[in-house]
Amino acid sequence: MDRKLKRRSFFQVSAAGSAFAAGASSLIGNQSFARSSGPLSPGSRNSNVKIAKVYMAKPEPHWPTPTLDLNEEVQRYEREFSLLKDDLAGVDFTVNELITSTEQIQNLSSKIKEAEGLLIVKLSIHTSDLFQAFLALDVPTVVFAEPYSGHEWTRYGQVMKDKEGAPFDCLLTSDYSQLAAAVRPIRAIHHLREAKILNVTSRDLPTEFVQSMRSKFGTQIEKIDRERMLSEYNDIPDRAAQSEAKRWIAEAERVVEPSEDEIFRSCKLALAMEKLLEEEGATVMTVDCYGSMFHQLPAFPCIGFTRLNDMGWGGICESDLRCAVTHILFQGLVGKPGFISDPTMDMSKDSAILAHCLGSTRMDGPSGERAPYKIRTIMERREGAVPQVRMRIGQKVTQALLVDQDFMLYFIGDTTDAPDTERGCRTKITVHIDGDAEKVWKNWSHGLHRVTCYGDLTKDLERFCRFKKIELVNEA
Numbered sequence: 001m002d003r004k005l006k007r008r009s010f011f012q013v014s015a016a017g018s019a020f021a022a023g024a025s026s027l028i029g030n031q032s033f034a035r036s037s038g039p040l041s042p043g044s045r046n047s048n049v050k051i052a053k054v055y056m057a058k059p060e061p062h063w064p065t066p067t068l069d070l071n072e073e074v075q076r077y078e079r080e081f082s083l084l085k086d087d088l089a090g091v092d093f094t095v096n097e098l099i100t101s102t103e104q105i106q107n108l109s110s111k112i113k114e115a116e117g118l119l120i121v122k123l124s125i126h127t128s129d130l131f132q133a134f135l136a137l138d139v140p141t142v143v144f145a146e147p148y149s150g151h152e153w154t155r156y157g158q159v160m161k162d163k164e165g166a167p168f169d170c171l172l173t174s175d176y177s178q179l180a181a182a183v184r185p186i187r188a189i190h191h192l193r194e195a196k197i198l199n200v201t202s203r204d205l206p207t208e209f210v211q212s213m214r215s216k217f218g219t220q221i222e223k224i225d226r227e228r229m230l231s232e233y234n235d236i237p238d239r240a241a242q243s244e245a246k247r248w249i250a251e252a253e254r255v256v257e258p259s260e261d262e263i264f265r266s267c268k269l270a271l272a273m274e275k276l277l278e279e280e281g282a283t284v285m286t287v288d289c290y291g292s293m294f295h296q297l298p299a300f301p302c303i304g305f306t307r308l309n310d311m312g313w314g315g316i317c318e319s320d321l322r323c324a325v326t327h328i329l330f331q332g333l334v335g336k337p338g339f340i341s342d343p344t345m346d347m348s349k350d351s352a353i354l355a356h357c358l359g360s361t362r363m364d365g366p367s368g369e370r371a372p373y374k375i376r377t378i379m380e381r382r383e384g385a386v387p388q389v390r391m392r393i394g395q396k397v398t399q400a401l402l403v404d405q406d407f408m409l410y411f412i413g414d415t416t417d418a419p420d421t422e423r424g425c426r427t428k429i430t431v432h433i434d435g436d437a438e439k440v441w442k443n444w445s446h447g448l449h450r451v452t453c454y455g456d457l458t459k460d461l462e463r464f465c466r467f468k469k470i471e472l473v474n475e476a
Contacts, residue, residue: 049190051183052095052108052115052139056130057123059100064124064148073123074098080176087180089335090187093119105133112137117186121179125150135159135166140189140467142182143170160466167467185464188332193218195328198280199319200224200297201288206321209404213325216405216468221321224276226296232272232279233298241268248303248375248387257377258385262299266385269297270304277313284314284324291319300384302358309337309360310370316340317356318449326402326451333460335365338451339391341399342425350437351416351430354399354452359389359427363454376426388426391418397431398457399450408465411440411476412456435476443475 055074060066081088095111097104105112112118112134120134122145131152134141145153156170169185171178197219199205205223213219244267249255255263273285285308287293287301305315312331316324317340327338341354357378361371373387393415400410417430431452433440458474465472 047194048090048092049117049183049187050092050094050115051186052112052118053093053097053121054095054108054112054118054134055098055121055123056127056134056143057098057100058126058130061124061126061150063150068124070098070100070123077121077176077179080179084177084180087177088183090191091183099130102129102133105130105137109137112139115139116190117141117183119144119179119182122146122149122152125152128152128155135168138166140167140186142168142186142463144179144182145170145172146174147172163469169463169466181460184333184460185467188329188460188464189217189467191332192325192328195284195325196220196222196280196282197284197286197314197316197321197324197328198222198224198276198282199286199288199321200226200229200293200301201319202226202292202296203288203319209321212405213321217325219325219328221324222280222282224280226293229272229276229297232276233269236268236271236275238268240271241265244268244271251370251373252375252387253372255375257382258375262383262385263303263375265299266301266303269299269301270307273301273304273308273315274311274313277308284308284316284328286316286319286321286324288319289317300378300386302378302384302386306358306360306387306389310362310366312337312366317358320449322402322404322447323449323451326400329402329464330400330451330453330457333457333464334453334455336363336368336453336455337365338453339363339427339429340449340451342448343399343450344424345437345441346430347438347441349416349430349432351432352399352413352437352440353419353424353428353430354450355425355428357386357388357426359387359391361387361389363391379422379425386426390420391415391427391429392454393418393429395454396456397429397452397454398461399431399452400457400461401446401450402470403446406470408461408470408472409446409450409475410458410461410472411435411474412458413476433476435474437476440475 057070094115117140120143153172159168210221245263308315314327323340330338337360341356343352343354345352361373362368371389373389376386376388378384395415398412402408413431413433415429416432419428
C-alpha cells in the first residue's frame, strides 16, 4: 500500500525554498548552481573541446564533377553543421578552413596542433598529399567522406591499422548526422581529461587504478571523508531540502514505503552532494554506501545519485570507480547517463536482466523525456529511499565496463521488458543480447557491475578505443 504523507505540515515552505521545483537552476542560500540545459553533461567544467575543422579539396577537380564549386560545397556542409548544433554541444571549432594546398596546412599547423582533434571533410579527388600532411601533425583525426568525393578511401583502412601512426578513423557515408559522430571520441577524451570523481569513503583509494586513470586519461579521483560530507549536509537549509522533496514526491507515480522524513533527509543529502561537486569542481560522485559509509550518513545517497545523473553529472553506487569512469565516457560520447546494474541471466530468452535499486529518470540525457518512477525503499535493506524507474521497452542499449586503462568489455541488445516484481533490485530491464548470450555468462569476468546506456554505441566505442589504444572485446 502507498504510505499517505502528511503534506500540509511538511511542505509549508517559503517561496525562496521553492526554486528547485521551478527553474533550471538550484538555489541554496545565496549560491546558484546551473543545471545542464543541453544534451550533454557538463563533464568538462572548464572548457569545451577544441576541434579543428577543415575542408580538404583540390581546385578544379574532375571528380566528383569538373564543375564543382568548392565554396558552395563548404556552405552546403556548413548548413548541415548548423542543423547538428545540439549534437555538437560542448564543441568549439577553433579552425574552420578550406584547404587546397600543403602550404596552407603548414601555415595552420600550430593552430591545428593546439586543437584536441581534427575533423577533415573530404570534398574531391587528388587529396593524398594533403591527407599525409595532416596526418604528420599527429593530432587525433577523423575524415568524413561522402560518396563521389574521391578514391583515396581505398588507403584509409590500412592507415587505421597502423598501430604506430597517428590516431585516425574515417566515416564513408552520405548520412550527415555522422558529422557529429565524427567528433564524439575526441569529445569523450576531453571529458575524461577534465573529469574529477569524488569518492566518499573512509577506506584508502586503490592507488594503482587512481594513478592509471590520471596517467591514461587525465581523470582525477579524490577521497572525501565523512566529516566533510556531513558538514555539507548541515549547511543545506531545511526549506531547500523540503522543496526538493516536494518536487520528487509530486512527480512520482507513487510513494510506496519511505516516510516523509526519509525522503526529506535523502533530498537534503542530494543537495549537499551537488554543493560538494560545485565546490570541488568535480563532475561525478560515488559513495562507499555498502561499506565504510553504511549507516554513517543521514540518508542513503540513492536519490542524490539519480538527481546528479538526471542533471548530466554523475552519481555512482558503491564506490565503483570503474563504473564511474565508464559513465563519464558515455556522457562524453553521447550525453547520456549510464545505468549501473547487477545482471542476472535468463537463457530461455537469451537475455540478461539488469537490476539495481536506483535508476536514472533521464536516460536520454538532461533535456530528454523523463521516465515514470515510484519512490521505494532499497529492496534488500527495506530502508532508504530510491527512485524505481520504469525504463523504456524496445530500446537498443549498450552495456560496457572500462576494466582498466587498456581493456574494455561490452555487449549490445534490445530491452524487451521492464519487470515490476518484488524479486531483485527495484529498477530492472530485460535485455535480449545481440550475439551469443551463453558466451556472455560463461566468460563473465571483472566483477558484477556494468554500465548500460541507451543506444548502440559500438562504433563510438571502437573509435574511442582506437584513439586511446584500448582493447575492446564484445562479450557476446
